[in-house]
Amino acid sequence: MSFTKTTEQDSHYDNLENMSVRDLLENMNREDKTVPLAVERALPQIEILAEKVSEALKNGGRLFYMGAGTSGRLGIVDASECPPTFGVPHDLVIGLIAGGDSAIRKAVEFAEDSKDQGWQDLMGYDISENDIVIGIAASGTTPYVIGALEACNEAGIATGCITCNENSPLANTAQYPVVVVVGPEFVTGSSRMKAGTAQKLVLNMISTTAMIQLGRVKGNKMVDMQLSNNKLVDRGTRMVMDALEIKEDEAEFLLKQYGSVRKAIDAYKNG
Known part of the structure; x- marks a missing residue:
């Protein structure tokens, strides 16, 4: 299947350095408005993955997020917010990033290029067939994530992904792919922008749906939230x-x- 990285294609805008602050903000906002619509088009895929996550957690499994750079950080943010928001154990939703915890704050060069490290990181958590792993990569080509999902598939562990390019290697590896096509970024290739926003929206939807399915919300209230301040x-x-x-x-x-x-x-x- 043909594969084109639309997230790497040239921006629809040029000569950004000559734009006024107002023009920059308006144009970025114009692009950002397209993201929820792209997420909406992916709702059938998100539904399938959210159901699989809910099923795994109900049956005593855990949810793992895996990514590099911005994608990895977004997974860690979502995982870290589940315990205070929904009162679940800290080891129920786990975020892993290429390069380890130091990569949360500072980029670790070439950490994402190892196809073996992702699975090794998962092995450190005694991952099993009860768990589910979601790989997050805007490009859909991150070796750290793809290698981990390939190993999970071989081990009988459920896999999903969140990516922003159609027909990507990651989407073709995951059993339950979510592909949110946001198109070229305002700054060419800067997938921390629209792609990052799309990933954050999907992560919100998956984890929140799963927590509601687990009974961690009553009515519309966070009745199990931690009273931490x-x-x-x-x-x-x-x-x-x-x-x-x-x-x-x-x-x-x-x-x-x-x-x-x-x-x-x-x-x-x-x-």
Whole structure:
């Protein structure tokens, strides 16, 4: 199958250095507006992958994200936000980046070029057939990610991907590919822009859907969120007040006593 990296094609705009600040912002915003529409076109693929992730987590498995550079960082962001937002264990959703944790802040040269390192990184977590691995790569050609997914396929581990180029090697490797075609970037080849935005949107959708399917949201509230700062304690207090129709001081007392919105509400109703 033919493969063209649309994420690497020339920008629709030129002479950027001669544009005013307003023109730069308006043109970038014009391009950004196309991203949700590209995600919408990929909804059937996202649905399949989200269902597979939910199924794996319900059956005691874990979700792994794997990527390099911006893609790897986006996976780590999504994984790191699941415990405080939904109260799940830190080892339920795991983000891995080529080059290790130091690559989160600083680029590690050539880290993404090893086809073996991704699988080695997964082996460090005793990965099994219960788990599911999602490779994230805008280009769809990152060896670190492709090699890991190939090894997972051989080991009977479910694989998905999020990429922004059709017919890419990554999309053809993953069992459940998600391909969001955003086209050329405003700055040619800078896939931290539209491609990165698309990946973030898809990651939000997959993890949030899975957490709702796991029962980590009640109504539309994050009833299992961690009370890690005053803002979240205040939010939790209001949630308890609304759910039980009680006063603020009583709601706050219950929340601090039981440590979560869900437990405070259940204890009050069952008390």
